[in-house]
């Protein structure tokens with residue numbers, strides 16, 4: 308299974324999904340950049356989440372709050388206290404630090420040296436605002452996006468005239484000084500969260516907790532993740548985060564084990580009551596503090612799960628080609644709404660100017676409607692394989708008949724069926740295929 312991760316990491320780099328960050332300077336501690344196809348796919352994931360929250364569900368509004376906020380917010384939220392820290396031990400010999408809960412034995416995994424007793428390390432990332440690097444100007448990068456929602460509770464209720472129950476959804480970067488970032492983009496120090504806070508009456512919190520658990524699981528299933536690779540895990544009382552009354556994780560079966568990709572939390576009135584106390588501004592709704600049911604997913608963890616789940620190897624090749632292909636062909640069976648490129652336009656031969664001209668006309672026609680790629684390099688079979696490897700949904704081939712009949716063939720990634728269609732109908736046909 309480790310082998311599969313190596314293949315994923317290598318494909319991600321080779322085909323422009325994910326690059327190691329600061330690579331030309333030797334990298335930068337488990338930090339990654341999303342390449343051209345990765346950026347496209349990540350936006351597709353975020354758009355699918357926004358469509359779900361803001362268009363499919365009822366009574367949810369959006370927000371885009373700041374990453375850097377008044378540090379008092381983090382005092383009130385409990386993030387500066389012991390609850391938001393990792394227990395670390397240090398090797399007395401090589402001075403590497405490790406998370407105590409990740410260690411399998413009580414010797415240093417790097418050099419076998421003796422370890423110190425554990426100490427708590429807070430995960431908030433410090434930063435300085437203004438020109439003076441002193442305590443007064445010190446604050447933090449946000450560790451979760453939801454705090455921006457809580458401190459705007461009153462503004463949102465009043466400006467949008469909302470009635471309970473309602474939700475506020477936000478996507479954005481969060482930062483945690485994770486001591487042991489690992490497993491590619493699974494655990495990093497800078498990551499993106501997709502969080503929705505559902506404000507409701509305390510008596511209906513249990514019911515909404517169950518509702519949102521089911522809704523969030525359905526979202527992953529509807530985007531094509533295999534059922535057998537997803538499960539719920541009820542978080543034990545002693546494991547609960549400092550704010551949570553109850554929590555359930557949605558876990559994905561990664562090659563490195565079952566791991567959380569999203570949490571559903573009943574945060575009770577922890578956030579609104581603490582912010583009321585600490586700010587002096589009463590954040591009640593009709594005389595009481597609403598309870599909060601939170602759905603908190605990681606865009607990066609979701610990305611990794613979607614990518615791994617879509618990865619398939621076809622032995623002996625699947626593409627019709629004149630070359631004797633015996634090798635394994637890779638395809639990404641990404642859901643149509645997540646695939647970074649929807650359509651590839653391929654002239655049959657690149658040394659025939661009339662074919663190239665026609666194919667470029669088709670590219671110009673489709674470009675305003677779909678994310679397209681024009682590709683003329685290599686045999687047609689090789690080009691199909693290259694497109695399959697990045698999950699492109701449709702390959703359009705322009706051949707000599709196209710010049711006579713103003714038509715072309717559409718090859719479907721999954722069925723590999725080829726169909727001949729008129730170019731004047733192409734936009735409508737592709738739109739229909741993408742919507743179905």
Ligand code: GAP
Pocket residue numbers: 450451452453483485492493494495496497498499500502567568569570601603604605606607608609
């Ligand atoms: N507001 C609640 C909250 O932040 P969390 O369980 O700490 O809860 C929620 O985080 C989600 O954010 C996780 O399920 C995961 O998808 C993502 N996440 C948290 N820490 C992460 C990290 N270091 N790297 C990547 N994603 C992370």
